[in-house]
Amino acid sequence: MRSISFGQATVEATAAAMREDDTVVITGEDIGWGGNFGQFKGLLEEFGPKRVLDMPISEALILGSAVGAAVTGLRPIASLSFVEFTMGAMDEIVNQAAKFRYMFGGQVSVPMVVRASDGVLRSSGPQHSESFEAFFSHMPGLKVVAPSNPADAKGLLRSAIDDDDPVVYLENKKITFRRGPVPEEDYRTALGQASIARTGSDVSLITYSVMTQHALEAAQVLLEEHSVDAEVVDLRSLVPLDIDSVLRSVAKTRRAVVCHEAWTFGGFGAEIASQINEHLFGELAAPVLRVGAQSAPIAFSPPLERALVPEASEVVQAVLRTVKP
Amino acid sequence: MRSISFGQATVEATAAAMREDDTVVITGEDIGWGGNFGQFKGLLEEFGPKRVLDMPISEALILGSAVGAAVTGLRPIASLSFVEFTMGAMDEIVNQAAKFRYMFGGQVSVPMVVRASDGVLRSSGPQHSESFEAFFSHMPGLKVVAPSNPADAKGLLRSAIDDDDPVVYLENKKITFRRGPVPEEDYRTALGQASIARTGSDVSLITYSVMTQHALEAAQVLLEEHSVDAEVVDLRSLVPLDIDSVLRSVAKTRRAVVCHEAWTFGGFGAEIASQINEHLFGELAAPVLRVGAQSAPIAFSPPLERALVPEASEVVQAVLRTVKP
Amino acid sequence: MVDIWLSDDHELGIASLEVPVAVDFKDIETSLEAYRKLLLIRTFEETLEALFAKGKIPGFVHTYIGQEAIAVGVCTNLRTDDYVTSTHRGHGHAIAKGIDLNGLMAEVFGKVTGICKGRGGSMHVADFSKGILGANGIVAAGTVIAAGAGLSIQTREEDQVVICFFGDGGINKGTVHEAMNFCSVKKLPVVFVCENNQYAQFTSRKLTTSVSDLSVRGVAYGMSTESVDGNNLVEVVEVSRRAIDNAREGLGPTLVVADTYRFGGHYVGDPQAYRSEDEVNESRRRDPLLLFENYLELHGLADSDRFELEKETISKLVNKAVMFAEQSDYPEAHTATDYVFTDLIEGRQ
Amino acid sequence: MVDIWLSDDHELGIASLEVPVAVDFKDIETSLEAYRKLLLIRTFEETLEALFAKGKIPGFVHTYIGQEAIAVGVCTNLRTDDYVTSTHRGHGHAIAKGIDLNGLMAEVFGKVTGICKGRGGSMHVADFSKGILGANGIVAAGTVIAAGAGLSIQTREEDQVVICFFGDGGINKGTVHEAMNFCSVKKLPVVFVCENNQYAQFTSRKLTTSVSDLSVRGVAYGMSTESVDGNNLVEVVEVSRRAIDNAREGLGPTLVVADTYRFGGHYVGDPQAYRSEDEVNESRRRDPLLLFENYLELHGLADSDRFELEKETISKLVNKAVMFAEQSDYPEAHTATDYVFTDLIEGRQ
């Protein structure tokens, strides 16, 4: 299969949706030029400025207008290049998009996608490096998607655009340029279905987004250097959460390490760990460990950045603490 | 000891701080008139409009100007009457207040307090009823305080104003009017020290804010009707988190139920439960359970509101599941 | 003193009613229809005050009493498929735009027959089938939502318009700025109607707003602006029609500042220590209902007997709505998480 | 075509340098000091471009080349205890306000000797001892922070002022609106300086901004407004001095719109497909450095020999800073969570 980048895969999904449905529009800052990560490349050329809108630097407007458009016949994709910029639009995401359907008693649905790039990439510094999925997944009414590879990026985005509820689609910066095999045809990957990225018997690595890649690397090292056979469960979406797949895997391996790039403290990993502990009480061979960032804004300086944010080696270490206590 | 309301207790703490230190100012909407919950009553009269500022409906400005004031010599208390309104100021809280000290390499501290009322009170509806401590406690650089009674409200607020870091001070609406014994003198209650609100031996209820009250009621019922002796650990602050007190209690009782009014899914309770499970692995007699709101915006209609949000009876039921599986 | 709330160009009393009158307002049915709408809002709100005092209404209620001519005047120019975004003080807008009265009343009661099935309550009344995109508990949230509805109209190449109601307090929110700039850049069919009722909660506008003539805010975006006596129904109809026609024709947004006064407290039960009884009483001399009755009499369109007749009809309507609401059931507890998503979500607690 | 970025009232070339000149700008030392500052910023930024190309600078870098006269002109009027808030394009503001050059360079390298100990990098340079409240990676975040600094000054009854630099793209953020309204209501000593460099990232201002004369935005708040040729140092000094004097005297805020052009890409490495080389070359004819050299020559304050001399001095200074930065250590990994709080936090992972 041909190999394309994560960003390019999302372009394909978007173009397919836009070809199929005239009501799909994209709004965001500087997207006409292709986007910071190439994730909109060629869309302005194909669909014109009425469907690919370069917006003012007005994040509240970008998200709020997406809500207004979504309840009056469009299916907007609102893009904020860095997830930190969602903070200027949290009212629109949390108090409006997430609540509209519920507080109006099911009169409307809010079919919109919020796209944002998160995570660490080469010293982007403390206001351009974070991961906020814990915010979005705590808020009822939002679906949250965090793909780990180009093929999923395409299929999940297609489903997110199809979805009648607001979906926060988080694309990690480190993997946006990475390539992988992606089918040419148009397809959808269902939200709420984890994928077993690697089968294994000794420990379950529960993860998503860029950490799936790190976990797969870690699994390789664990096998080769420590004879530990790790299973990697890639959640793909956090809401809906495929807890069944998680529990099935952990019930089998009896050990789990939950991994994400976001801060460990209060992170989404705590939700997963709590559910594993509750549902598999007494069946675990070791405590569920969590691997995530240390609690600090993500520093600019390369050694600090690396110290704060986990990669494969931190996953390996955590697994070793679990299997050889 | 005289009994005063939670709101009045915070007035005393604020007045004491303002008398002692000219740089303490309060900013917020309609605070000159005493605040929606009487939490600023009399302050305008005593300290005048230069220190008690009625602000425009501009939440980003209220929080952002607090940051600017805090790094240039003031100790502002910025008040947003309902915690939902912080969503319009999340950039200022998350990207500015929380990060200023860190991203500028310790050059400054940001001594400010964000006050906001959270929680459910008699059908305030889906945009005036929530609890967002999971957002704030996930963000490094913010301290988070959530008192459960008037005496703590006074002492913790005094400490929060003293504190050189940004402190989010969350006052639950249901308990703002409740009275309790409060010492007349000026005193401080340290952040980061849980209180054992009730000692017990069978199960630990880990909680804070209004749920401490519900947990105490539940403990009474549990003792009288089920002969279960519950210990209630009132965290008082979530950041810093007094995990030692939590673990000490649970190590003793071997059972824990974590309770808050916020949504269970992705809530702060997941962090506590995860830490308990990790640190006391193999020492627990039952899974750690969580009691919190169901995942929906908080509905207006009384029976729906009551169905979504836990009170004492939900705590009792969870404990019974823990002690008599 | 009444002049605290009137811009210099509005005169006290009924003199200012003598503006050029639209054809249809010489028409008796059109006029009476508008009169009934004013009455309906007034009666609805006064009924709520009484019900609230009796403890029958959960939550808090913000009434529109004193401002009725704005909603009715503006919405008189609208089609059913036009949109409005509203505020925490939204009953008037909803009624003027044609919301089902029983559903509205039942919603305020929190009943399952409510227009939002009891999920929203007073602050979140909406009827999407009538283009009412919702009252909203977040001040000025409607501005950016209105911009989105405007964008949607433009993209779909329809000729609908959007009315965005917001308050003199709300005008200082950043969302107003972002929305107005965008609507102006794109020439979206959005009319911003600022209801300048002199107060935001308990705070006079003067304490928090840098200009006394709010319409200058529109100038900053290259928008058309209009000021109007918001208590004068006929004037509101005229001025807003111009703005709406322009919007419909693709000439872009307008900011209409409608001066008015909130007769009641911020919410029902507000002790109102922040203003004098004199001020309130004085303001009642320019009650939009009275002004419009004067107008109808002056033009021989109706007399006091007719007014009484209409009042009775409207009273019955509202009472029926109360009955409907009172006899309706509350939603069942087990449905509390319905409508969070369009489909079921697994794995959530 | 150059006229895309000049308002109508600015003439091409050096003619516009003949504005009334402040006394001190006939003074050779004052003039040369300003010239050195311009040079220092230019040289610093060009050096960064070269270093970045060699892979020596982590992250991304936004240079101030072409806009130097604004920061230098404004800051010439400031005291050390005055404040500035800055943007993602903040090196120029920091240098003009007197940041330590070695600390600045080391910060951009991410070294522990950096002014922010390597935590911030290019987008977060700050020096609170010099009143530099930080470059900021969030567009227009500085506006509300500046308002707070202004409030602080007023509360402390000092006579400091705050300069809030922001961009023509930033002007559409809601924070600008909220900050300007508040500063105007309270008459805070804040001068808003909008650096109108024609682009926000890759998007021309015309696509996203509803008015071509940005100064009208200030009118909406009852603020004083000024427009100035931002490439003309002497004019910037004059105009901003008026605004700063007013602020210091308690007369409230001013919006100064300074027209300029960003010679470089949005960030170093930007391929700039969104504008023509011609446009950029044309704009270079109004290089603020050249214009000021012309001015100095015209007034007999300096000649080209002198310029060369100064350039050498400045080059050495910048090279020394590079050496300092290169020889400094990176922060140690175990210090990564220092400075999150002023005290230790227990219980966090």
Ligand SMILES: Cc1ncc(C[n+]2csc(CCOP(=O)(O)OP(=O)(O)O)c2C)c(N)n1
């Ligand atoms: C973002 C936000 N901030 C504050 C509030 C609290 N609040 C509710 S109504 C109101 C005053 C609104 O004033 P105005 O816009 O003039 O409308 P009016 O009540 O006069 O109709 C305030 C401050 C809110 N609901 N939302």
Ligand SMILES: Cc1ncc(C[n+]2csc(CCOP(=O)(O)OP(=O)(O)O)c2C)c(N)n1
């Ligand atoms: C809130 C926010 N939105 C978007 C961005 C991405 N961004 C960085 S710089 C920039 C353009 C800023 O334009 P302008 O204000 O004109 O400043 P200039 O770059 O021209 O100096 C944008 C959109 C950001 N940093 N912050």
Ligand SMILES: [Mg+2]
């Ligand atoms: Mg008002």
Ligand SMILES: [Mg+2]
């Ligand atoms: Mg610019």
